[in-house]
Structure formats: C-alpha cells, structure tokens
Amino acid sequence: MADTVDTTRQAAGFRELLANGPVRLLVICSLINSVGFFAMMPFLALYLADLTTLPPAAIGAFTGSVALVGAIGALVGGTMTDRAGADILLRAGFALYTLLSAALALVTLPAVVLPLIVCLGGALMLVGPSLKKLMSLAAGEGGDLVFRMRFMTLSTGAALGPLLGAAAYNMSHRALFGASAVLFALCLTLVHARRQSLKALDVQTQRTHRQRWIWVQALHDRRFRLVLASSVLITLVFSQFESTFTLYLKDESGSSAPTLFAALFAAHAVLAFLYQWPAATLARRMALPAQAAWGCAGFAVAFLCWGTSHGGLALLLTGVVAWTVGEAILMPMADLITHRITPDAQKGTFFGALELRYLGFSTGPVLGGALLDTSQWTYFGVMAAVSFAAWPLLRARALRPEAG
Structure with a gap:
C-alpha cells in the first residue's frame, strides 16, 4: 500500500539487534561518549566564568563554538569518513577528545584553554558522522531501531553526564575534565580493540576516493534537502526547552x-528513554506523514500547556509529557530517513x-x-x-519508503 511504512526495516527488535556484536559495541561507545560529553559541556561556561574575566556574551560564544564547529566541520568530517574509512575517523575523534580533555585538566592559562575548548568541535565533527555511518552499516535493515537506540544513549548521557560532572566539578576542574578524558579513552580502547570488525563493515568505492567535494552531492539530493530543512526547523523548536x-x-x-x-528535565530525560519503544511501534503502524x-x-x-500553566506544576509536567512525545518521534527521524x-x-x-541541522540550536534561542x-x-x-x-516537508511523497 502506498501510505504504509516499510516494516521490513523494523523487523529486528531491540534485543535481537543488540545481539549483533558490532551494533552492541557501537551502542555502548555511543552511551559512554554521551556521558563523557554531557559531563563536561554544561560546566564549560561556569569554568570559564571562574577562570577568566570574559563577559557572558564572550563565554557563550566560546562554549557555543563547540556545536558550531562540530556542525559546520561535519561536512568535512563526513567526507573524510567516506574517503579514509569510518573506523579510522572514529578512533581519531575519540583520541582527539581524550587529548583535549586531558589537556584541559592540566592547563589553566586562558590563552590555551580557550582554543582547546574550540577544538572540541573538531572531535565532534569526526565522531558524529563516522559513528552514525558504522551504526547504519552494522544494523542494515535494523537501521531504524539502531538510531532509536542511539537517541536513547543521548538521553541517558544527558541525564547521567551532568550528575557526574557536578560531582567532579565540586572536587576540582581537573576532576571534571579528567573524568571525561577517562570515558573518551575507554571508547578509544574499545573501538581500537575491534577495529578489524569495524573496518569490515565500511564500504568505499574508487569514485568516493576520486571525488573531492562529494558533500555537494548530498546537498543536490532533493530528498536529503527535505530532510535537512525539516531538521533545522525541528532543532529550532527543540532548542526552546533548554533556553527560552x-x-x-x-x-x-x-x-x-x-x-x-x-x-x-529529569522527568523529560527518563521519558525520552522510555518513549523509544512506543515510538518504534508507532513507526511500524503509521506512515511517515502521520x-x-x-x-x-x-x-x-507542550507550548500551549506551558503558556497556560502560570508556573503550576501539573500543567508544566503535562507539557513535558507532550514535549517528550514530540521529541521521541521527531528527533531521531532525520537519521532514520538518511539511513534509508x-x-x-x-x-x-x-x-x-545532516549535522548542519544543529544550526537550529543557534537560531532558536534568538x-x-x-x-x-x-x-x-x-x-x-x-x-x-x-x-x-x-x-509539510516530512509529508512529501519523495520521503516515503515506497518512493525510495
């Protein structure tokens, strides 16, 4: 039927997919990486305020540069992933995360600390595309579910990381960055130990090696442009919860x-994790536009509940429940479609x-x-x-499974 979902891509359940060794390794690394990243990121502004005399706007610019460099740089990182090999770029990204975190734990000179923070975006631009490519290739027809699992690791990292970071920061800034360095080093160790199995997943062609600007091809693909444009709009809306x-x-x-x-936020993080099971069921039974x-x-x-809440807990919580429904469905959607x-x-x-979608996080708060x-x-x-x-973009016929 024209408006039904391609259920063959949802054939494997979460448990069956985790029985796949490379998938299990990549999901574990995604979880550890998320905890390490979110243990450090929420405290960068506080650390810079303690360390420097920079005004709040300048501190915001430096902390925001991580996402900005990661988003724009991912164009290059993605191309490098296809040319050099996803397993190599993933190890390079984790190695860079480890070195930068360790350096931040040891150095306190602002003239050195500030460039180190900006360089975190360089690690982000390497890890993001390479990790997602390997997850997509390892899962195969189960790719839809593997990206739901990735979103669950992000939700878990966003909940546990700040708790670890707060405990470490109360000890010292060295402990804060040292904890993240240890977690990133653990990821590097895991992927290095399984580098042969990860390398076997990768697919490269001579055309990929010859073409210098292959990311232009992605932006010329009409279906991908629809996905990217819809994702920027979604992240613009999503950014409101943690800003305005x-x-x-x-x-x-x-x-x-x-x-x-x-x-x-704690209630939201728990619900975001749990909602992926019903979201996967919904995806099997509903077409993409629905x-x-x-x-x-x-x-x-959620916005309507919050706007009428006057700070009342009942409507605030109701809004969080509705918000997390939207998040669980929409936030992984771009990865699911791109995989397909x-x-x-x-x-x-x-x-x-696709990481250009995070430009929505820059424009949304403004x-x-x-x-x-x-x-x-x-x-x-x-x-x-x-x-x-x-x-309107996501309901375009070009994005429906039967059009692929």
Missing part, C-alpha cells in the same frame, strides 16, 4: 526556577551534512528570546504554530 523556556520559568518561579527545571503530525502536535501541545535514502559508500558524507520579550502569549502561540513548520 528556562527564562519563562525564572519569570514565573523566581529563585526556585533552577530546582523546578532540574526536576522537569508520525510527523503526531510529533509536531506533541511540541505544540543514502548509498552505503556515501553515508558518512550524508550524515556529516527567535525565542525575541518573542518572549514581546509577551509570553506571543512566544508560546508563535512557537506552537512553528512546531508544525516541518510537517
């Missing part, structure tokens, strides 16, 4: 806002180009802040409408 929404809580709850947000509609509706309902529509030999390039300055109703009303901006 916290400002709203501060206005409503005052000094109790940090504690309230921590509780809401899934996208449910996801967009989840974000919109891209040739194996160029998956690194396409996954690298848009949200400007709307909130106008009024709370303007902010929540406009963002509820913007939540559906990606839906």
Whole structure:
C-alpha cells in the first residue's frame, strides 16, 4: 500500500539487534561518549566564568563554538569518513577528545584553554558522522531501531553526564575534565580493540576516493534537502526547552526556577528513554506523514500547556509529557530517513551534512528570546504554530519508503 511504512526495516527488535556484536559495541561507545560529553559541556561556561574575566556574551560564544564547529566541520568530517574509512575517523575523534580533555585538566592559562575548548568541535565533527555511518552499516535493515537506540544513549548521557560532572566539578576542574578524558579513552580502547570488525563493515568505492567535494552531492539530493530543512526547523523548536523556556520559568518561579527545571528535565530525560519503544511501534503502524503530525502536535501541545500553566506544576509536567512525545518521534527521524535514502559508500558524507541541522540550536534561542520579550502569549502561540513548520516537508511523497 502506498501510505504504509516499510516494516521490513523494523523487523529486528531491540534485543535481537543488540545481539549483533558490532551494533552492541557501537551502542555502548555511543552511551559512554554521551556521558563523557554531557559531563563536561554544561560546566564549560561556569569554568570559564571562574577562570577568566570574559563577559557572558564572550563565554557563550566560546562554549557555543563547540556545536558550531562540530556542525559546520561535519561536512568535512563526513567526507573524510567516506574517503579514509569510518573506523579510522572514529578512533581519531575519540583520541582527539581524550587529548583535549586531558589537556584541559592540566592547563589553566586562558590563552590555551580557550582554543582547546574550540577544538572540541573538531572531535565532534569526526565522531558524529563516522559513528552514525558504522551504526547504519552494522544494523542494515535494523537501521531504524539502531538510531532509536542511539537517541536513547543521548538521553541517558544527558541525564547521567551532568550528575557526574557536578560531582567532579565540586572536587576540582581537573576532576571534571579528567573524568571525561577517562570515558573518551575507554571508547578509544574499545573501538581500537575491534577495529578489524569495524573496518569490515565500511564500504568505499574508487569514485568516493576520486571525488573531492562529494558533500555537494548530498546537498543536490532533493530528498536529503527535505530532510535537512525539516531538521533545522525541528532543532529550532527543540532548542526552546533548554533556553527560552528556562527564562519563562525564572519569570514565573523566581529563585526556585533552577530546582523546578532540574526536576522537569529529569522527568523529560527518563521519558525520552522510555518513549523509544512506543515510538518504534508507532513507526511500524503509521506512515511517515502521520508520525510527523503526531510529533509536531506533541511540541505544540507542550507550548500551549506551558503558556497556560502560570508556573503550576501539573500543567508544566503535562507539557513535558507532550514535549517528550514530540521529541521521541521527531528527533531521531532525520537519521532514520538518511539511513534509508543514502548509498552505503556515501553515508558518512550524508550524515556529516545532516549535522548542519544543529544550526537550529543557534537560531532558536534568538527567535525565542525575541518573542518572549514581546509577551509570553506571543512566544508560546508563535512557537506552537512553528512546531508544525516541518510537517509539510516530512509529508512529501519523495520521503516515503515506497518512493525510495
């Protein structure tokens, strides 16, 4: 049937997929990497405020440079993944993470610390495309589920990493960066030990080696442009939860806002992990446009709940539940579609180009802040409408499985 989902790609369950050795290794590394990354990142601004006399805007620019360099640099990182080999680039990325974290644990001179922080984006641009390419190749027809597992590792890392980072930072900055360095070194050790099995997964062609600007081909693919554009809109909306929404809580709850947000974020992290099972079931039973509609509706309902909550816990929690439905459906969707529509030999390039979606994280807080300055109703009303901006792109016939 034209509007049904290609269920063969969902044939393997989570348990069966984890029985695959390379998949299990890559999922474990994704989890450890996420914990190490989120143990360090939330505390960079605090560390720079303690270490330097930089104004908040400059501190924000340096901490934000990690995501910016990682997103734009992934165009190069993805191309390098396809040309040199995903296993090599993955080890190089983990090695760079380890060296940079260890250096940050040892050095306190601002003139050295600031470039080291920017260089973290270089490690991000290597690890992201290579890890996703290997996961896609290792899972094969189970690729949809492996990217749901990757999203679960990100959710777990976002929940556990800051707890580890807070405990380490209370000891010293050396402990903060040292803990991340140990975790990144563990990832490097694991992938180096299994380098032959990972290398066997990779697919390279002579054409890939000859073509210098193969990422341009990704941007010329109409289906991929639809995925990328929808992803930028989704990340623009998604960025609100950890940026402008916290400002709203501060206005409503005052000094109790940090504690309230921590509780809401913890509930969100747990739900984001658990929701991947029903999200996988939904994907088997619903066509892509219907899934996208449910996801967009989840974000919109969350904004409406928060906008009418006046800081009340019941509506705030209801909004978090609806928000996590939208997140669980929409955030992994770009990886799932990219896995399906891209040739194996160029998956690194396409996954690298897909990292441009994180530009939405840069523009989202700016848009949200400007709307909130106008009024709370303007902010929540406009963002509820913007939540559906990606839906017309995701319902395009070109993205449906039967069109592939």
